[in-house]
Amino acid sequence: MAAELTLTVNGEPRRTAPGSSIADLVTNLGLDPKKVAVEHNGEIAPRSTLADVQLGDGDVLEIVHFVGGG
Template structure:
């Protein structure tokens, strides 16, 4: 079993076994191509979400885009 990380996501503490931002976004039932992510105070390029590793204590703000009209 994978070690659990403790993250702060949009101001709330969350435990996860995911290891990348893209995996976390999917765990939240969001599509990586439809989000903007701030990781520890810096904007994470959408093209690199699958490469950026998460660490215990990371802080993320995730905003998802919603279509409408």
């Protein structure tokens, strides 16, 4: 098993540990998984499944987070 997975997140290369879920990645980015929308390999990942979806080497993600304000 590889020491790290190579991903593309919002167009930028990134590495993460094998066995990481989308929720793990989002948390490591300093974001709240309850306040993001994630596209995983071209498909929207339902927020309720982010902790269940394991990342794989070469995955491509687009993550959008919501910001409140007035």
